[in-house]
Amino acid sequence: MKIKSQRDFWSGLLFLLVGLTFAWGATEYQFGSSAKPGPGYFPFSLGVLLALLGGMVLFKAVTIESAEGDPIGPIAWRPLLVIVGAIALFGLALPRLGLVVTLPLLVFISSLAGDEFHWRDALISAVVLTAGSWLIFVWGLKLTIPVWPVFLA
Incomplete structure (x- = not known):
């Protein structure tokens, strides 16, 4: 696998990890139902959406060529x-x-x-x-x- 955009790869990986962590942490709370959501419903949903977004960005980073590989600059x-x-x-x-x-x-x-x-x-x-x-x-x-x-x- 060749990384074609470093920026997209690392940001997608970060989104994926943070989303999975939040979704996993939300499993400790009650979900409830769609009509009456519990305290775990919203953070779990957001965690899954963030992980999906991270997965899409990761996929883009390894499939679509970018100019000079979009190198990551120094940390501000x-x-x-x-x-x-x-x-x-x-x-x-x-x-x-x-x-x-x-x-x-x-x-x-x-x-x-x-x-x-x-x-x-x-x-x-x-x-x-x-x-x-x-x-x-x-x-x-x-x-x-x-x-x-x-x-x-």
């Missing part, structure tokens, strides 16, 4: 670490600082991962995401997510 460590750090900070800060402080903080820190940073774009994204998250999760779904910092509540 800075954006990877900035994004992972911002998400970890979000998880740690949300219970103490609330949604209205933590989500804009996540947006601003994550915006620093790219090569182009514009305050106006980050501010608009932060406002829209914060308002949308409040509407969907706090008001619509009635989840108990702290909205305001602990010292203001």
